[in-house]
Amino acid sequence: MERPLAELRRVYVVGAGLHPYQRVSETPYLALGVRAVREALADAGITWNEIEAAYTGTAVMPMATSRLMYRHLGATGIPTVQVENASASGSSAFRQACLDVAAGHHDIVLACGVDKPLNVTSPHSATGVTDLVGRLVFPAVHFALLANRFMHDHRIGPEQLASVAVKNHANGARNPNAQRQKERTLQEIVEADPVVSPFTRLQCCPVGEGAAAVVVASEEAIKRAGLDRSRAIAVLSSVARSERDYGTENPDAALTREVVSSALRDAGREPRDLDVVELHDAFTIEELLYVEAMGLCDPGESAAELQRGAFHIGGRVAVNPSGGLLAMGHPIGPTGVGQICEIATQLRGEAGERQHGGARVGLAHMVGVGAVCVAHVLAVDGA
Amino acid sequence: MDAVAAHPGLYDPAVSEPRLRGDRCTACSAAAFPPLRWGCQRCGAPAEQLVEDEFETTGKLLAFATVHRLPRGEVPYTIGEILLDAGPVVRARMASADGSGLRFDARVRGRLVSVGRDEESGAELVDLRFDQTEES
Numbered sequence: 001m002e003r004p005l006a007e008l009r010r011v012y013v014v015g016a017g018l019h020p021y022q023r024v025s026e027t028p029y030l031a032l033g034v035r036a037v038r039e040a041l042a043d044a045g046i047t048w049n050e051i052e053a054a055y056t057g058t059a060v061m062p063m064a065t066s067r068l069m070y071r072h073l074g075a076t077g078i079p080t081v082q083v084e085n086a087s088a089s090g091s092s093a094f095r096q097a098c099l100d101v102a103a104g105h106h107d108i109v110l111a112c113g114v115d116k117p118l119n120v121t122s123p124h125s126a127t128g129v130t131d132l133v134g135r136l137v138f139p140a141v142h143f144a145l146l147a148n149r150f151m152h153d154h155r156i157g158p159e160q161l162a163s164v165a166v167k168n169h170a171n172g173a174r175n176p177n178a179q180r181q182k183e184r185t186l187q188e189i190v191e192a193d194p195v196v197s198p199f200t201r202l203q204c205c206p207v208g209e210g211a212a213a214v215v216v217a218s219e220e221a222i223k224r225a226g227l228d229r230s231r232a233i234a235v236l237s238s239v240a241r242s243e244r245d246y247g248t249e250n251p252d253a254a255l256t257r258e259v260v261s262s263a264l265r266d267a268g269r270e271p272r273d274l275d276v277v278e279l280h281d282a283f284t285i286e287e288l289l290y291v292e293a294m295g296l297c298d299p300g301e302s303a304a305e306l307q308r309g310a311f312h313i314g315g316r317v318a319v320n321p322s323g324g325l326l327a328m329g330h331p332i333g334p335t336g337v338g339q340i341c342e343i344a345t346q347l348r349g350e351a352g353e354r355q356h357g358g359a360r361v362g363l364a365h366m367v368g369v370g371a372v373c374v375a376h377v378l379a380v381d382g383a
Numbered sequence: 384m385d386a387v388a389a390h391p392g393l394y395d396p397a398v399s400e401p402r403l404r405g406d407r408c409t410a411c412s413a414a415a416f417p418p419l420r421w422g423c424q425r426c427g428a429p430a431e432q433l434v435e436d437e438f439e440t441t442g443k444l445l446a447f448a449t450v451h452r453l454p455r456g457e458v459p460y461t462i463g464e465i466l467l468d469a470g471p472v473v474r475a476r477m478a479s480a481d482g483s484g485l486r487f488d489a490r491v492r493g494r495l496v497s498v499g500r501d502e503e504s505g506a507e508l509v510d511l512r513f514d515q516t517e518e519s
Contacts, residue, residue, distance in 0.1 A: 131417045132390055132475040132511060136450070137462055144448035145464050145474075152446075152487045194451040197482070201452075245425055248445065248466055 004266035005238045008102035012232040013378065014217045015044025016341040021179040021210035021329035024116060029061060029209070033069045033114035036211035036334075040110070044215040045227055048073040051215070052106040054080045057093030057113035058333035060120045069114065086123070086368030087280065088240075089113065090212065091336030095238045095374060097216045107221035111340075115333030116209035123369060139369065140204055140283060144196040146250055147285035151198065153300075156288070158198050160303040162189040164284040165203050165327075167312055168320050172327025174354035177338075179206050179329030203284040205325035212337035214344070229381070233344045236267035236377040243371040250289065252367055257293040259373040260365060267377035271295035274317050275359040276346045278339035280367040281324040287311075290365065291319060318356035321346060336374065339364040347380050387501040389510035393417060396509050400494050402437035405471060409434055414470040438469035440493030440511070445472065449482040463513050465491055478512040489515045 005011070017039025019032040033056075041048060056066040066080035085092035090113030097111035122135070151161065166186050172178035184202055192200035217225070222232055239262045246254040264271060271294055279294075281287040288302040296317055297305040305311065311319035322328045322342035325335060343362035345351045360383040365375045388396035393416075395401045405416030410428035416438060421430055446464040461482040466472050475493065479485055495509040 129417055129420070130390060130393065132393060132473060133462060136456075136460065136476070137474055141448055141450060141462055145446040145462065148448055149446040149464075149487070196451065197449045248472060 005098060005102055006236060006266055006268070009104050010219055011098045011101045011216050011235045012219070012222060012381070013214050013235065013340060013344045014222065014227050014232050015040040015046065015215035016344045017041070017043055017213045018177045018338060018341055019211040020177045021208055021331050021334065021338070023179065023206070023208045025209065027209070029065065029114055029116050029118070030069050030072060032116065032209060032211040033112060033213075034072050036114070036213040037070075037073060037110065037112055040213035040215050046108065046215065046225055049076060050108050050225060051076070051078060051110045052108055053078050053097075053100055054110040054112060055093040055096045056080065056082050056333075057090035057111070057337060058082050058115050059084050059086055059089045060115050060117045060332050062119045065114070085372055085374070086370055087282070087330070087332060088336055088366040088368035088372050088374045089333045090338065091364065091366040091374035091376070092240065094214060094337055094340055094376065095240055098235050098238050098376075101216050101218050108215065108217045108225070110213060110215055111337055112211065112213040113334035113337035114211040115331045117207070140196045140199055143283040143285055144199055146252065146289065147198055147283070150250070150285060150289060154303070156303045159186060159190060160307065161198055161284050161288070162186055162200075162203060163303070163306055164281065164287045165189045167306065168281060168287075168324040168326040169202070171313060171321050171354055172323025174352070175323050175328055178323045178327050179208050179210070180323065180327040199283055203326070205282045205330040208329050208331050210329065210331040210334045210338070212334040212341050214337055214340050231348050232381055233347050233378050234381050236269070236379050237263045238376050239263040239266060240372065240374045252286070252371060253289045253293040255371060255373045256290050256365065256367065259375045260294045260363065263363065263375040263377050267379070269361060269377060273361050274363050276318045276321055276343055276356050276362040277365070278320055278322060278324065278342055278362070279365040281320055281326050282330055284326065286367075287319060287324070294363070294365070313354055313356050318346070318359070321351065321354050321356055336364065336366045339366070340376065340378070343378050347378060384504070384506045386507040386509045387504060389498055389508055394495075394511060396495065398495075400440070400492070401511070402439055403467070403473070405436055405438055406433045407436040408432060414438065416467070416471040416473055438467055438471065440467070440513070441516075442467040442491055444485065444487065444489045444491045444515070446487070447477060447482055447485050461485070463491065465513060475511055475513050478514045485515065492516050
């Protein structure tokens with residue numbers, strides 16, 4: 001029987017750090033990862049010697065990458081492991097770190113996401129099961145099929161869909177760690193090169209490289225190490241599930257609904273309690289699908305609510321204040337950890353010009369091909 | 384020389400309107416295409432309880448999307464998501480490459496068309512393309 005995170009030992013995010021997401025470059029992954037980890041350690045006010053275990057989210061690099069990176073911080077001999085769960089690799093690494101501390105096995109643990117496309121593999125062809133389309137259906141096609149059906153059913157036009165990208169590019173323009181830091185007009189989004197109808201290039205996330213790291217710790221460790229309690233962000237719940245057979249129902253929306261409703265229930269919260277949400281917007285349509293699946297608005301109302309500003313910074317609930325996958329970028333392994341960095345920054349009130357006022361409760365959500373889904377609810381301590 | 388299937392094993396390349404080769408679970412009667420073969424997704428029944436079955440290509444067009452840009456490969460092409468009358472939902476190429484004329488929930492059917500020559504044997508290569516049918 002599953003025992004929710006809230007029934008185990010309380011876990012806190014005490015440090016967060018990033019290497020900016022960027023286009024694929026000559027920068028070695030070591031440089032990406034080590035920078036993010038050092039930033040997270042400095043942010044937490046601890047040294048590498050205090051880290052007792054490390055989980056590395058990575059999906060498109062060769063095996064055994066963790067130890068070869070962490071040794072540059074000092075070969076302390078701690079247990080390290082790679083966590084691969086497609087786009088949800090970073091979220092899953094963070095979940096493992098939380099479970100490790102919550103279970104009482106370790107007190108201070110690192111979750112780091114780092115990736116660059118050195119070893120990109122094709123999961124479906126590896127199964128040996130062939131279908132009628134093979135590689136002709138790639139992620140943009142999968143989500144375009146969902147988008148076209150959703151837009152038909154809810155009478156949503158291409159400009160309403162593109163509004164998601166306008167908002168998230170505007171948020172990314174205020175994020176120094178974002179791969180895309182340029183505001184875009186509705187016209188620019190709609191008139192960008194078409195990829196798969198209804199998506200233009202600017203409605204698809206850029207896949208580059210980068211790193212993100214967070215330090216999680218127990219209550220005891222915060223006291224013992226004398227960490228700044230006022231900046232510690234509580235992890236209220238952690239839920240992961242994989243896709244069931246949903247018949248003709250939209251599988252990604254159905255999976256998200258299951259996972260997020262469980263994560264909110266475990267955290268003792270309602271959708272209306274959420275102030276900031278980082279969700280998997282690899283393609284514009286996903287933000288509309290998932291805000292509905294999460295219960296952030298009524299079914300069929302997402303486009304209208306977006307138009308009213310409900311999901312903007314300063315709106316009812318800030319969705320993807322980091323810029324999301326669409327603007328901050330989606331380097332795969334780091335993405336889920338980067339969401340935790342953004343939520344911690346928002347809940348600490350340290351997000352500068354992209355701060356959502358009064359943010360006290362946040363949710364991070366990633367989907368991975370397969371499909372899998374992972375969600376975490378975080379809150380200001382005592383909120 | 385006999386025609387060769389672009390997707391060997393999934394349909395008979397020798398007939399113009401072939402059926403899709405999938406399987407069916409004898410424990411829970413779930414139909415699957417492509418075949419699940421190693422075990423039933425719905426009930427977990429083992430391989431021995433899955434039997435080969437063939438499905439008519441007739442069904443309903445749930446969604447479609449047209450690809451305009453690829454790093455390599457020919458564009459445009461249009462993928463349809465089809466709820467087969469036999470039960471499974473399949474994704475397949477539509478005969479309409481640019482998606483023109485396609486309607487949501489239209490009745491569709493697959494037929495084999497010539498798509499070139501098999502590189503090894505030189506034989507005619509055939510593949511399934513789905514079209515809207517008169518009744519829709």
